Structure formats: structure tokens, C-alpha cells
Amino acid sequence: MSLTAVEIHNLTVTYDRRPVLWDIDFSLPAGHLIGVVGPNGSGKTTLLKSIMQLIPSSSGYIRLFDQPLEEVRHRISYVPQRESVDWDFPVSVRQVVRMGRYRRGNLLRRLSAQDKALADHAIEQVGMTAFADRQISQLSGGQQQRVFIARSLAQEADLYFMDEPFAGVDAASEDAILKLLSSMKEAGKTVVIVHHDLQTARSFFDWMVLLNTRLIKAGVTKEVFTSQNLQEAYGGQLTILSQVSDLVQEKDFPIREKQYRDKP
Ligand SMILES: Nc1ncnc2c1ncn2[C@@H]1O[C@H](COP(=O)(O)OP(=O)(O)OP(=O)(O)O)[C@@H](O)[C@H]1O
Ligand SMILES: [Mg+2]
Incomplete structure (x- = not known):
């Protein structure tokens, strides 16, 4: 597949005038599992946030499937880094995952039986069916992570951005998530994953973006690693x-x- 999922051109992002991303330029092909790798503070989370327009950029532009984000938002899903989420919010696993079925700007729409079935299927895919009625505050870190991935799956997007989905999950959950990601790739999805563990990065991803404020290299894993x-x-x-x-x-x-x- 030669379709371009992400195109970033001259992207610079600063916090308090300090550049955190500097003149970043790369394109990512659709249909791959792509790792975004770099040391702590290298701008990985900032990169995803600027792609999702959650923070302003100083310069540059970003296109997703050759369009601005606003045009393709319904095809894009974002799983934030776990620490950034308020987990005390009183809501059950099933409710969180069903949120993935609401389209932006259409929160008042009632969910159909099909929406609900899709949400339940997503919960099953991450192995959380037994916990579907549990409050999210009463889950372990790895279980919370899986719920967030399920919500993202329920969106049925084409392009997924996940910030450290493997952080704090045990080996069994890691295996389950990895299997899920492979089947997403087989279904033609593009999954961009921030990952800080170099040991596993090489085997998880077929494409990689290596970052440290500047872009070091983006390309097939063999050439980047x-x-x-x-x-x-x-x-x-x-x-x-x-x-x-x-x-x-x-x-x-x-x-x-x-x-x-x-x-x-
Ligand atoms: N809201 C903010 N205000 C000011 N500086 C920030 C803010 N968020 C992040 N930074 C700084 O920007 C830099 C990049 O942060 P970012 O969170 O993108 O790094 P990261 O690569 O995701 O790191 P980690 O591996 O620790 O998650 C860091 O130096 C960080 O301290
Ligand atoms: Mg981060």
C-alpha cells in the first residue's frame, strides 16, 4: 500500500519559547505498525498532541490521508498517555468504551443496538468482558490501558495514535495488545505507537520514527534501528x-x- 497516512512538514512546537519539536519533516505510509521512539522528554507525546491539534504549533503543517484533521477526524483515534487521564471519574468500563461510538458534535444521538454490540465486541477483544460493569477507578493500570484501547477500537477508525499503550501492562496484556495490533494491521489499519522500550521496539514495529526534538530518522525499522x-x-x-x-x-x-x- 502506498497511500500516505500522515504527512508532517516543517513542524516546530515550543513550550514557553523553548523548542520541543524542531523542524520535523516526515511521511508515514498507511497499513503499518509504526513506532515513535526517543528518550524521555524528546517530544513524542508533544508530536501526537500536535497531530491531534490539542496544542498549537509555531510553524508547519500536518495532513492525514492528504487532508487536514477536521476533514478526517472521524477516521482518526487517539489514546492518550495514561497518566494524563482522570481515572476517578465515576464511569463503568462499558460506558467508557461506548463513548467511542459517539461521533464528534453528535453527543445527543442515541446509540443503536449495533453501536452497543460493537462496544461489547471491543471489550471482548481486549479481554475485559468480565469487568464490563466495573468502575474504571477500580481497575489496575494495565486493565485501564486495555479499556482505553477498547474505546479506541470501538471507534472503527483507519488511523490510530496510541501514547505508550504498553506502559505498566503485564506480559499477558502485552501479548494480547500486540496480537490485537497485528490483526488491526492485517485489516489495513495504520497504528502509530509511542513506545519507550528499545528492547521490544525493534520486534513490535515494521516502521519507526526516531525522535529527539529533531527528527533523527523515519523509515522501515531495519534502516532506522x-x-x-x-x-x-x-x-x-x-x-x-x-x-x-x-x-x-x-x-x-x-x-x-x-x-x-x-x-x-
Ligand atoms: N505543558 C507543558 N508545558 C511546558 N513544557 C512541557 C509541557 N509538556 C511537555 N513539556 C516539555 O516538553 C518536552 C517534551 O515533552 P513530551 O511529553 O513531548 O516528551 P515525551 O517524549 O513524550 O517524554 P516521555 O517519554 O517522558 O513521555 C519535555 O522537556 C517536557 O518537559
Ligand atoms: Mg510522553
Whole structure:
């Protein structure tokens, strides 16, 4: 598929005049699982927020499926980073997921039986059927994350942005989410995922955006996940780099990092 899902041109975002994203330029093809990777504070969340127009940008433009966000909003779904959500809000799992069925500007519409069935199916897909009537405040972190993913699934979008969906989930949930993401890809969906774990990033995603305020590289995982690019993104954080050195498969692997690998 050669359709472009996301096109970003000259994007600069500043907080209090400090640039957090600087002159970012890239395009992402539709139909892939795409990881957005970079160190803490590198602008990953800011990138998703500016794509969703939740914060203003200083310059540049963003197009989704070759259109501005307003034109395609019903095809786009966004799962925010878990810490940014008020989980004390008194609402059940089923109610949260059904919210995914309300179209923007149409909150008064009644949900059809089909909407409700779709919401229940989404709850089932993330393995939360047994908890459907539970208040979201009474769930574990990983369960809350799965509910948010279910709400996003219920939207039946074409393009999904998820901010750290694997943060704080156990191995079983991680497996379940990953399977779900693969089936979404098979159904032709585009899923853009902020992910901070380099160890797993390489196997999870077939495309990658490597970020550190500036764009280091966007492309197929094999081309992005090189020791040179990672060095550029993570700078002096050698522990991280030596941890991932085994994962980087390059013939011309720098000797310096081989030594790190040899040390226990
Ligand atoms: N509302 C805000 N006001 C001022 N500065 C902010 C604000 N939100 C984020 N920042 C700063 O912008 C930078 C980028 O933040 P962002 O949340 O995009 O990083 P991130 O890559 O998502 O980090 P993490 O891996 O920790 O989630 C950080 O230096 C952060 O402190
Ligand atoms: Mg973040």
C-alpha cells in the first residue's frame, strides 16, 4: 500500500519559547505498525498532541490521508498517555468504551443496538468482558490501558495514535495488545505507537520514527534501528545503547560497543 497516512512538514512546537519539536519533516505510509521512539522528554507525546491539534504549533503543517484533521477526524483515534487521564471519574468500563461510538458534535444521538454490540465486541477483544460493569477507578493500570484501547477500537477508525499503550501492562496484556495490533494491521489499519522500550521496539514495529526534538530518522525499522541513529538519539546514555547493541544487526558494528557487550 502506498497511500500516505500522515504527512508532517516543517513542524516546530515550543513550550514557553523553548523548542520541543524542531523542524520535523516526515511521511508515514498507511497499513503499518509504526513506532515513535526517543528518550524521555524528546517530544513524542508533544508530536501526537500536535497531530491531534490539542496544542498549537509555531510553524508547519500536518495532513492525514492528504487532508487536514477536521476533514478526517472521524477516521482518526487517539489514546492518550495514561497518566494524563482522570481515572476517578465515576464511569463503568462499558460506558467508557461506548463513548467511542459517539461521533464528534453528535453527543445527543442515541446509540443503536449495533453501536452497543460493537462496544461489547471491543471489550471482548481486549479481554475485559468480565469487568464490563466495573468502575474504571477500580481497575489496575494495565486493565485501564486495555479499556482505553477498547474505546479506541470501538471507534472503527483507519488511523490510530496510541501514547505508550504498553506502559505498566503485564506480559499477558502485552501479548494480547500486540496480537490485537497485528490483526488491526492485517485489516489495513495504520497504528502509530509511542513506545519507550528499545528492547521490544525493534520486534513490535515494521516502521519507526526516531525522535529527539529533531527528527533523527523515519523509515522501515531495519534502516532506522542502527547503532548510529540510536547513538544520535540517545547521546551519552550508554547503558541503554549497550542493552540494545545485541538487537542491532549490522555487519560494520562499532568495536567500541562490542566491548560493552562482552562485559557481563
Ligand atoms: N505543558 C507543558 N508545558 C511546558 N513544557 C512541557 C509541557 N509538556 C511537555 N513539556 C516539555 O516538553 C518536552 C517534551 O515533552 P513530551 O511529553 O513531548 O516528551 P515525551 O517524549 O513524550 O517524554 P516521555 O517519554 O517522558 O513521555 C519535555 O522537556 C517536557 O518537559
Ligand atoms: Mg510522553
